[in-house]
Amino acid sequence: MPQRRDPFGSALAAIRRQLITGQHGxxxxxxxxxxxxxxxxxxxxxxxxxxxxxxxxxxxxxxGQGFFSPHLDSERLVEMFDLHRLYVSAALSAPWRLPDNSDDLGAAEGGLEPEGGDAARRLFACLVGRARNDTLSIAYQRIAERLAPIGRVEVRAGLQDGALVSKMTDRLRVGDQAGLADLLGAYYGPRRQAASELVRALRSPRPQGYIPDIV
Incomplete structure (x- = not known):
């Protein structure tokens, strides 16, 4: 068997995926x-x-102890939601260049249909991308990856609001920044309130045969 040319890259990609998909509590x-x-x-x-x-x-x-997946409690989760909203709001306040037919949003519109947490994550990624700010994009990506495991348990807390995601997607498609900003409270508010429940769900044992979704 030929030796892998980039063992560091292989390890980085594999462990990142494990952490993002919540394989480690x-x-x-x-x-x-x-x-x-x-x-x-x-x-x-x-x-x-x-x-x-x-x-x-x-x-x-x-x-002296090694490496661990991040500690998480309800207070820290609320802080993460607030930071996520801060980055999204910063993207909303930045000048946007509306996409043409060849832009990423046009190609991804099918993926933005309301299919739970994945649709919301794609929507926010497109939104931040429109700000054309590399520093903001990198910072947003990091907090989005840290929150990704939470997205896998939101359905247990009744937080998969497809209608809201659909409304936000419509506002994004027409470049209505103010309309999108008005909808953010309805997205983040229930998640802040359910922080304790979300943390408990993330800590609960995985069912037998559990296979994490791919982000």
Whole structure:
């Protein structure tokens, strides 16, 4: 079997996906040895990948203890929702260039139909992309990845509002920034209120045969 040319890149992509899809519960230990065995890599690129992800906030490094998936409680989750809204609001206040027929939004409109949390995440990604601000996009991507596991349990809290996502999508398609801003409270408010329930759902054991969705 030929040797992989980029073991660090392989480890980084694989572990990032595990964390984003919620394969490790909040505060779970990320064993370098076990991950290396699972990914069929040596420990060195796995350790380097975990250090990189810790720098992004997707993992935590505790001196003398190793690496862990991020600790999460209701207070921290509310702070994450508030930060997500801050970045979205910043994108809404920036000048937009409306897409032409070849733009990403036009190509992705089918994917923006109201299909739960995935549709909302695609919508916000398109929204932030319209701001044409690389620094904002990078910051937004990091908080979106940290919140991705929560999106997988929102349905248990009754937070999958397809009608609201559809309304926001319509506002985005016509470039109505003010109309979209007016709808944000209806999106974030219930999530802030349900923060404790969402954290409990994320900590609950996965059902047998559980396969995480691909983000």
């Amino acid at each position: 909040p505060g779970a230990s990320l064993s370098i040895t076990e991950l290396a065995r699972e990914l069929k890599l040596s420990p060195t690129p796995v350790r380097e990948a975990l250090a990189h992800l810790a720098g992004e906030g997707l993992a935590e490094e505790r001196r």
